[in-house]
Amino acid sequence: RKEVEQDPGPFNVPEGATVAFNCTYSNSASQSFFWYRQDCRKEPKLLMSVYSSGNEDGRFTAQLNRASQYISLLIRDSKLSDSATYLCVVLNAGKSTFGDGTTLTVKP
Amino acid sequence: DAGVTQSPTHLIKTRGQQVTLRCSPKSGHDTVSWYQQALGQGPQFIFQYYEEEERQRGNFPDRFSGHQFPNYSSELNVNALLLGDSALYLCASSHRDTYNSPLHFGNGTRLTVT
Numbered sequence: 612r613k614e615v616e617q618d619p620g621p622f623n624v625p626e627g628a629t630v631a632f633n634c635t636y637s638n639s640a641s642q643s644f645f646w647y648r649q650d651c652r653k654e655p656k657l658l659m660s661v662y663s664s665g666n667e668d669g670r671f672t673a674q675l676n677r678a679s680q681y682i683s684l685l686i687r688d689s690k691l692s693d694s695a696t697y698l699c700v701v702l703n704a705g706k707s708t709f710g711d712g713t714t715l716t717v718k719p
Numbered sequence: 720d721a722g723v724t725q726s727p728t729h730l731i732k733t734r735g736q737q738v739t740l741r742c743s744p745k746s747g748h749d750t751v752s753w754y755q756q757a758l759g760q761g762p763q764f765i766f767q768y769y770e771e772e773e774r775q776r777g778n779f780p781d782r783f784s785g786h787q788f789p790n791y792s793s794e795l796n797v798n799a800l801l802l803g804d805s806a807l808y809l810c811a812s813s814h815r816d817t818y819n820s821p822l823h824f825g826n827g828t829r830l831t832v833t
Binding site for chain 1: 750752754759760761762763764767774775807809811813815819820821822823824825826827829
């Protein structure tokens with residue numbers, strides 16, 4: 612079983628749709644959690660940190676459930692520019708472990 | 720403020736050859752981590768360097784080795800290249816005192832082994 616698991620998708624949604632991505636992790640000692648965005652053939656870039664209290668950045672909301680070892684990302688009012696691969700990242704003792712990513716395509 | 724820089728951008732090698740990839744961390748960062756990303760997969764942790772020593776290592780064979788210099792820059796060496804080593808190699812930097820902060824990645828080196 613992988614340490615970090617994501618639904619690979621792809622998710623194909625129309626502009627303006629709301630889409631949710633999920634991620635589970637196996638190491639209960641994990642300390643920090645992030646969502647990264649990766650465009651085709653580019654490096655991953657930090658999208659947002661994830662906290663148990665939840666955090667919101669514009670159209671993006673991230674949530675952590677430590678009891679269930681589950682992380683989510685919600686994107687509201689999807690834009691064409693949101694098309695990318697979204698990577699769930701779990702950090703423990705300085706080592707970041709990535710999921711394989713969920714691919715999102717937003718269509719006109 | 721210079722971010723993480725990697726060189727070269729692209730590289731083509733033949734099976735059995737050796738390759739060296741280079742990385743300069745973001746200003747103020749002292750820790751360098753290397754990742755391998757194959758097509759359709761997430762980045763896989765190779766190893767991490769701090770104070771010129773390998774501190775953590777992922778599940779990669781000894782053909783993968785590295786080095787960190789006093790100025791915190793780092794090299795990744797891969798010997799006896801296999802076709803399966805073809806991937807995007809990513810370098811990320813961080814600071815040891817904020818080791819649970821997110822990583823900052825360079826643009827990567829795309830290695831093709833033929």
